[in-house]
Amino acid sequence: MKSEDPMTERIIELRDIKKSYGQVYALGGVNLRVDRGEVVGLIGDNGAGKSTLIKILSGVVRPTSGEILVRDRPVSGWSAARSREAGIETVFQDRALAVQQTIVRNIFMGRELTGFMGWLKVNKEIEEASRLMREIGFTSKVFTPHSIVGQLSGGERQGVAIARAIYKQAELIILDEPTTALSLTETAKVFHFVRQVRASGRSILFIGHNIHHVFDIADRFVVLDRGKVALTADRGEVKSAEELINFMEDVAHPGGLPGLHETGETGQRVR
């Protein structure tokens, strides 16, 4: 479905990844790849296997079977450390930031820039933070690297988390539902950061269940349904978000949307 371009570098590739918890298959043979400088939109309903896939990518969960390739080289013994070495950083919504601290302290959390005997290099930290924030277009007259994260808006907080991921030398940033709880203006800010990150040659895996959001930002779509990739499509192959939505409805309910009474009786949608 996708034309191969020998020039693009492949950050990571998953081949036929399966994950089962006991008898239950969370993922039943998933193929996914992310190239340098692209935004991949991962769409799927609740229970489609998105979170399992994120956990596998970040190395928290090991797949039952399948192959993981980093820059075209197969990696054995996939773990959280290996994932970090490969430059994969996951940004979770909300939980990841210390909201009473400044932007600087959040960016350098756990990796403070220190000199003699652990004293902070305050000016260097501000310089570096400013550089990172500029890199993702996260600048404003309203706040500075000294601003308290708790006083930023939801979209701006995503910016702090993304800046931190970039400081950790991330090549691929996984954004887990970054716009789910955000207003339109805030979503636009996150999109702005994502575009800047892409422009800097890094990749983003953008996960969401708002298809309109994913459609607006992604270069390629991967639709996950009940543990399998139901569709992989380039931006150019899909005309509108509605087409994606229709496709997803077709996948979820072959032969049309079932009537409400039917759903109630079979209990198929109750999870």
Added chain:
Amino acid sequence: MEPDLESPIPGKEWRHPSDNWLRGFVLDNRASLGTLAVFIVMMAVFLAANPTVFTTWYLYSSVLTTLPVALFVVVPLVFVVTCGEIDLSFPATMGFASWVFSLVVQAGYDPFLGIAAALVTGTLLGFLVGSLVVYGGLSSLIATLGMNFLLRGLIQIINEGKSMALTSLSDSWAYKIFSSQVYGVPVQIFWAIAFVVLSAMLYNRHRFGAQVKVVGDNPDSAQQMGIDVKRVRVKVFVFTGIGAAIAGTFSVMINFTWWPTAGDGYLLPVLASVFVGGTPTWGGIGTVAGGAIGAVTVSFIQTGVVAAGLSGFYVQFFNGLIIILSLLGHKWNQARYR
């Protein structure tokens, strides 16, 4: 849709929002400045009540002798509270470390050796208490309360209530350096100020302070970012142990006597100082300078009430009044989050 993130003006970016150093300074130090305001108002009231007593040096001299002892524990406690914990075992640590100091001095060794022994004791006790709380997974409120009773009980059992007089202390170099007077000013206060300044730098300009704040703010996130959360937590208890050892030693050097109850009276005033100083109870933020000013405020209440001509019965009332008023002030004065 374009986001409303404005591109910065070259050269003017990253200034403080106000672009005014004074406003920035006030915003950054709002808690400690609030505490300072409380202190100034309180002193003004006392001064109005009885100007003559408050203009005599003797009164300040006596406060400056006892205040340093409190400062050595108030400041580490700011770290503990910022880290999301509490330590109620420091009075017993004060007693225990100063007991070791007194034993060494009484045995005829140099007081410097005694101080070193007290510091080691404080470090070990802090480590013990911290490990119990952190690795034992206990509530620091209850566990440290228990350790306070346990250690104090141990001191009482062994000493059977007997105190120790250290008459040889007054001739020693250690006494001259740590506990004499310079032009009528008790020298302890200089050591205490140095301690406060160093601790404030640790809090604001050192990896230790940065990690303490982050751990108190969001331990899950700190863990995820590779900070050894448990280690940081143990460290704040060790810091309190060291501070308590210094405080205990100083209090013995003031009185030339060690009592088995040494340190006991400091529990509540010291805790009050931390919170009067503007460090909130929930962790993540705090102020060392505010804690120090809080300690000054609390030390002056007792002296001030009596000197202002009121009977000693008013002391507790004023203590409570200052605490409640300060808390209300800090609540109003806090940064607001979205």
